[in-house]
Amino acid sequence: MDLTSIRDAFDRVSKKQKVSYSKTQEVIEKVQQEIEKVAKSLVEIPNGPEAGDQKRALLVELQTKLSEMGPSTQVGASQKEVNLAVSKYGKVVDKIFCTDIANAYRDVQFDHHVINQIVALHFYRQGLFDLGDCFVKEAHEADGAGLKAPFYEMYQILEQMKAKNLLPAISWATRHHDELQKKGSSLEFKLHQLQFVNCLHQGGRNAALQYARSSFVPFASNHMTDIQRLMGCLLWAERLQSSPYADMLAATHWDSVATEFTRECCSLLGQAYESPLHVTISAGAQALPTLVKLATIMANKKQEWQNMKQLPVEIELSKEFQFHSIFACPVSRDPSTAENPPMLMPCGHVLCKQSIQKLAKGNFRTFKCPYCPSETTVAQCRQIFF
DSSP states (O other): OOHHHHHHHHHHHHHHHHHHHHHHHHHHHHHHHHHHHHHHHHHHSOSSTTHHHHHHHHHHHHHHHHHHHOHHHHHHHHHHHHHHHHHHHHHHHHHHSOOOGGGGOOOOOOOHHHHHHHHHHHHHHTTOHHHHHHHHHHTTOSOHHHHHHHHHHHHHHHHHHHTTOOHHHHHHHHHTHHHHHHHTOOHHHHHHHHHHHHHHHHHOHHHHHHHHHHHSGGGHHHHHHHHHHHHHHGGGGGGGGGSTTGGGGOHHHHHHHHHHHHHHHHHHTTOOSSOHHHHHHHHHHHHHHHHHHHHHHTTTOHHHHHHOSSOSSOOOOOGGGOOSOOOBOTTTOOBOOSSSOEEEOTTSOEEEHHHHHHHHTSSSOOEEOTTSSOEEOGGGOEEOOO
16 A cells, blocks of 8 residues: 555645645735724724715725735635645545455355354354354354364363463363473473462462472473472562562463463364464455455456456565465466476576476476576476475
């Protein structure tokens, strides 16, 4: 979106408006001065036979001066410039902020059952269980309970964590100990670490020490440094907030562990941490201006736009929407595939395999790199992996 042109157009309108306001105020003040001057003169004229003629002469003179000044003409001219600038600004806004996004629509057939499941799953993973149940009921989806159950447990545990109750989360981590260990996750230890600090802060040194003896043994080999630091907290049990270990009480630990729990829970459920529907809509919103512009250009080729399998332009997305490295051949513009992998030439440039074969016109013929004077053969090119 070209916000620079909108800002420039707005600045022009604002400048014209300020000039018009100043000009209008100046004209009003001049007219007011002339009227006040005549009014003062009218009051000073003594009553007599010639008073009427003198007053009429002053009024005629005032009318002549006002006609010469032309206040309405001056104000109208400055206001005309403002109206013109506002009109141009409106055109710039209409050009950039295209409200009709229907041009980018493609007639694609979707499985309604799959779409309903995606929407219901989005509601459940956001904790909107009542809304999800309502949607499943009205969409006549039968598998709503299966979509809801895993996330319902997750949000129950998160609610308990907000209430400083870590036991449900620790129980969940214990049940999934093997899966978390295979992933190299330290979530289970972090939960025990938080519970230890909680015991020390609320129950005292003996309760914390007893909890450490019963919980930290399985984690000694990987987290000894952290455990030693936790043991140091025992010396400051009564004044932990003013100790070198005061950071253990920071609320950010609870937030980070809750986030990690959510991430690990979604991972074990085979789900991404971010809602796929939210990611898709957000990425689509970034791509929409390009798609609308493309559809507008191809307005006379509706059939081609509807049947197009690959976009003729690249769509730049933010890094949070880039999940995999994809190599696009600079010659053919095609993305690499398993059948058409990227190949590194001796000169350091990379092309897809099919482009190299077309340039070589055979496997043994020497060909020139399209980006430098170097010559090579197909045999000298090596496949690279991202």
